[in-house]
Amino acid sequence: MEINPAVTFKHDRSVMYAKRPKVLIVGAGLGGLTLGMLLHKAHIPFEIYERAAEVKSLGSAMYFNCTTASLFRQCGIYDDFVAIGKLVSSIQMCNEQREVEFSINFAGHDKLFGANGYIVSRPQLYDLLRRQIPKERIHLSKKVLTMDQGGNGVLIRFSDGTEAEGDILVGADGAYSAVRQGLYTKLRKAKKLPASDALPLPFSTVCLVAQTRPLTAEEFPDLALEECQFRNTIGTDKMYAWATLTTTQNTICWGATLFLDEESSKENDAFRSSEWGQEAAAAMCEDVKDFPIISGHGKKFTLQDMIDRTPKELISKVMLEEKVFKTWYHCRTVLIGDACHKFNPQGGVGATNAMHDAIVLANLINGLPFHPVAEEIESAFQAYQEERFQWVQEAFDSSKVHRTMVGQSMASKFSRFFAKRIPAWLFERIQERSCSYRPQVAFLPLVEDTGRVKPAYQPSLYIKGPVEKEETKPTNPTVPTANEPIQSPAVV
Structure with a gap:
């Protein structure tokens, strides 16, 4: 054509x-x-x-x-x-001493907005x-x-x-x-x-993302809990934050984010890519392996324990553009x-x-x-x-x-x-x-x-399709009609 x-x-x-x-x-x-x-x-x-x-x-x-x-x-x-x-009803913000400093809570979303978060x-x-x-x-x-x-x-x-x-x-x-x-x-x-x-697309962070193989509650005690344990740990004196999340498949999704300055941005620019790749994953694993995480029952795990339990082909380093x-x-x-x-x-x-x-x-x-x-x-x-x-x-x-x-x-x-x-x-x-x-x-x-x-x-x-003859607008008591005031998005 x-x-x-x-x-x-x-x-x-x-x-x-x-x-x-x-x-x-x-x-x-x-x-x-x-x-x-x-x-x-x-x-x-x-x-x-x-x-x-x-x-x-x-x-x-x-x-x-x-x-x-x-x-x-x-x-x-x-x-x-x-x-x-x-x-998931909360995100727990933790420190390097494996303490929860505060939580961001989502409890009650089903009543407020009609559905919970997962x-x-x-x-x-x-x-x-x-x-x-x-x-x-x-x-x-x-x-x-x-x-x-x-x-x-x-x-x-x-x-x-x-x-x-x-x-x-x-x-x-x-x-x-x-x-x-x-x-x-x-x-x-x-x-x-x-x-x-x-x-060009600007970026200020680079991230390691991965998911472990299925684990038992003996290996990672928090897997026994009904709700997702979503924990974000913030480094004390390092330009990193890292997170772990439990899934219903008994895996741990985990990641580590490096916040870039001018020098580290230049170092990481060579790995700019839109693909989920493995090019620099191994080196970044070495950088973050000693970062402490909370796993439950007082076990003092680090990200190395997650790295050891994750198939290497499922660990990726990615750029985070904005x-x-x-x-x-x-x-x-x-x-x-x-x-x-x-x-x-x-x-x-x-x-x-x-x-x-x-x-x-x-x-x-x-x-x-x-x-x-x-x-x-x-x-x-x-x-x-x-x-x-x-x-x-x-x-x-x-x-x-x-x-x-x-x-x-x-x-x-x-x-x-x-x-x-x-x-x-x-x-x-x-x-x-x-x-x-x-x-x-x-x-x-x-x-x-x-x-x-x-x-x-x-x-x-x-919006009506070309085969729809009905001119009246949808009537659903929980969906605003065109006659109601328009609620514009507000920047938070």
């Missing part, structure tokens, strides 16, 4: 058969899989292309709460999610989402070389010599997105790219997840926001008319960014606060001092704001949100 930007179709939809736009998703991460799952349920044609030859079970633990509960419930996988997750290992969640998508829709070893788009479609070319054609291209391929790079190259040549989007890009779309191409906003994982909101992106984008793609032209597609992308951008910025700011809290600067010490003494009413207020955005899928049956705190207004929830 030849892509001609000058081609503009004047459709007479009254004489054309009903055709939904075909969506090409680059990247089979959590965001790409979530979008694929939703498009599959909407009966919208799609294909997912992943550059890796195989999906490796790498990564540590992830936190999900009320803000994704409705998505899982609507898709019929909430019980499966809870089964692989472990309830810790789940990344490989377990990935497998759950992947099972929701037909196998033939996911194509591996597909490295994108070039992309073209115009009035009559999109075309991507892969390193194996193959091509793919469609109507919409979604870049869900991570912090160093090939789709974003291709899109930005063309926009830069056309002098349409903001200067800040052309700058940036919110201004340009999320152009013409028929759109970005989601880390491709357009990369958070420091200390905030625990990266995967959640990728899923929120997928929900809103799926709602708007489903709302496109049959045979949409480029202008209609781009208008939907604009609505997607307008709904998501403020919430993403708020989450980005929140993640920086959490990153600061476990650092060694004066600001870090002040934030911990404040966290220890924050009044209960103020902490609840902060949680209300951070948990108010609980989006749902417009084209699936809505689920009742039983939270005492109502969910914020979600514009894309009222």
Whole structure:
């Protein structure tokens, strides 16, 4: 197919058969899989292309709460999610003497927001989402070389010599997105790219992430406890913080974060990568092996005990970039997840926001008319960014606060001092704001949100598909209607 930007179709939809736009998703991460799952349920044609030859079970633990509960419930996988997750009601902030200095508590979230929070290992969640998508829709070893788009479609070319054609291209391929790079190259040549989007991704931390083999309660006593033991330890005189989390699979997800200064940033820049790799993992393990951790029953474990119980191929050193890009779309191409906003994982909101992106984008793609032209597609992308951008910025700011809290600067010490003494009413207020955005899928049956705190207004929830004739808006007593005041996201 030849892509001609000058081609503009004047459709007479009254004489054309009903055709939904075909969506090409680059990247089979959590965001790409979530979008694929939703498009599959909407009966919208799609294909997912992943550059890796195989999906490796790498990564540590992830936190999900009320803000994704409705998505899982609507898709019929909430019980499966809870089964692989472990309830977490607090994060314990510890010191090097293996003492808990204070806790960040999440107890009562089910009453406030309609669902509790759970810790789940990344490989377990990935497998759950992947099972929701037909196998033939996911194509591996597909490295994108070039992309073209115009009035009559999109075309991507892969390193194996193959091509793919469609109507919409979604870049869900991570912090160093090939789709974003291709899109930005063309926009830069056309002098349409903001200067800040052309700058390299900044990073201030590097992290070691891993998950042990299944252990017994004799090896790690806290595994016997029903709730997840989420412990974050802050170094006394070192630029490190490290964490351990117990899972329902009886593994320990663990990690160590190095806070970089100007000199160490230069040393680590050579390892900048979007892949979960092993290049420098062994050396970093040597640096952190003596860090003390709490395991229960007074056992004086260190990270070396976790390293010894972790398969070496499941230990990775990764860069932790932080940036919110201004340009999320152009013409028929759109970005989601880390491709357009990369958070420091200390905030625990990266995967959640990728899923929120997928929900809103799926709602708007489903709302496109049959045979949409480029202008209609781009208008939907604009609505997607307008709904998501403020919430993403708020989450980005929140993640920086959490990153600061476990650092060694004066600001870090002040934030911990404040966290220890924050009044209960103020902490609840902060949680209300951070948990108010609980989006749902417009084209699936809505689920009742039983939270005492109502969910914020979600514009894309009222988007109708081309085959829907009903003009009235969804009526759910727990979901705000369009007549209610719009609750804008507030920066905490």
